[in-house]
Amino acid sequence: MKLSQPDFEALVRKECSGSTLTLASFPGNAGDHLITMCSLSTLEKLGLKVQLALPGARLDENARQGTLLVAGGGNLVPLYDDVARLIRQTRDVCRRLVVLPHTIAGHEPLLQDLPDGTLIFCREKPSFDYVSQQASARTYLCDDMVFYGDMSLYRQSNLPLTWLRELLGAPWAKGLNRRKYIAAKLRLLGSWCIRRLGPGRIRDGHLYRTDRESAGRTIPSDNCDASVVFDYGQASLDRVRESARDFVNYIDQFDIVRTDRLHACIAAARLGKTVYFSGGSYHKCRSVYENSIDGQFDNVIWT
Numbered sequence: 001m002k003l004s005q006p007d008f009e010a011l012v013r014k015e016c017s018g019s020t021l022t023l024a025s026f027p028g029n030a031g032d033h034l035i036t037m038c039s040l041s042t043l044e045k046l047g048l049k050v051q052l053a054l055p056g057a058r059l060d061e062n063a064r065q066g067t068l069l070v071a072g073g074g075n076l077v078p079l080y081d082d083v084a085r086l087i088r089q090t091r092d093v094c095r096r097l098v099v100l101p102h103t104i105a106g107h108e109p110l111l112q113d114l115p116d117g118t119l120i121f122c123r124e125k126p127s128f129d130y131v132s133q134q135a136s137a138r139t140y141l142c143d144d145m146v147f148y149g150d151m152s153l154y155r156q157s158n159l160p161l162t163w164l165r166e167l168l169g170a171p172w173a174k175g176l177n178r179r180k181y182i183a184a185k186l187r188l189l190g191s192w193c194i195r196r197l198g199p200g201r202i203r204d205g206h207l208y209r210t211d212r213e214s215a216g217r218t219i220p221s222d223n224c225d226a227s228v229v230f231d232y233g234q235a236s237l238d239r240v241r242e243s244a245r246d247f248v249n250y251i252d253q254f255d256i257v258r259t260d261r262l263h264a265c266i267a268a269a270r271l272g273k274t275v276y277f278s279g280g281s282y283h284k285c286r287s288v289y290e291n292s293i294d295g296q297f298d299n300v301i302w303t
Helices: 005-016 030-045 082-090 108-112 125-134 159-168 178-197 237-251 262-270 284-293
Strands: 021-024 050-053 067-070 073-076 096-104 119-122 138-141 204-207 256-259 274-277 300-302
Touching: 005 030, 021 030, 030 050, 030 237, 030 262, 067 082, 073 082, 082 096, 082 108, 096 125, 096 284, 108 125, 119 125, 125 138, 125 284, 159 178, 159 237, 178 237, 237 262, 256 262, 262 274, 262 284, 274 284, 284 300
Parallel strands: 021 050, 021 067, 067 096, 073 096, 096 119, 119 138, 204 256, 256 274, 274 300
Antiparallel strands: none
């Protein structure tokens, strides 16, 4: 049975209270950064104090004595090894392991040898059924973390001035692909200007993925793979926050969003856009649609 949001939050509060919490993220894109930020805001809303461990960071002694929360996403599948490697490296270091809402497939030896007390949240039913068969961990079905986050946090005032200031500071910014960063800020400013100069005009955005999870469809010439474009890396929490903010605000410039990117769909749905959503190379998008979107968001149409 799927957990409602209140039940999910009550369970997380109960299981994580009284322990030092560390949220471990992994290499990803702007959609993954949005998951991280929604996870942090949700945990803070529940009154839980959590520190973020960015990829490659060493866990301090407090983290080793506490609970490690593995950030949610779609990384624990045969296409990737980042989360599996993270779990292998930390499973005997931290006192407890909690995997936040994930799509999970493959990695059978890892799942079958998880530490006692491990808690796993799955964001769609095929993953829940699979983990329930493979692991002895307590396993729950719930929604992706971005369904729990507060979208209003990203609709900030005076953002064009902020983007312009960040654009002017790009030559001195550390830990960035500067050319990519400048191009992303110019795209944001241009999209914002077009939106304001054409009042009443319906804007239609194509945000299809262009990586190995693509289903191989023909990509429109005006496509923007926003998850890649607005990925500013994970050099700091501020950079992760900025990436998530720009990702959401680019999507917010459109009335209609056509995408096979899961978190472009979720963000657009929660912003009230009309979304035409399609699947990628495996079941993830369709399964999350069936678990969390169908019947809940009338503005999302599966194609």
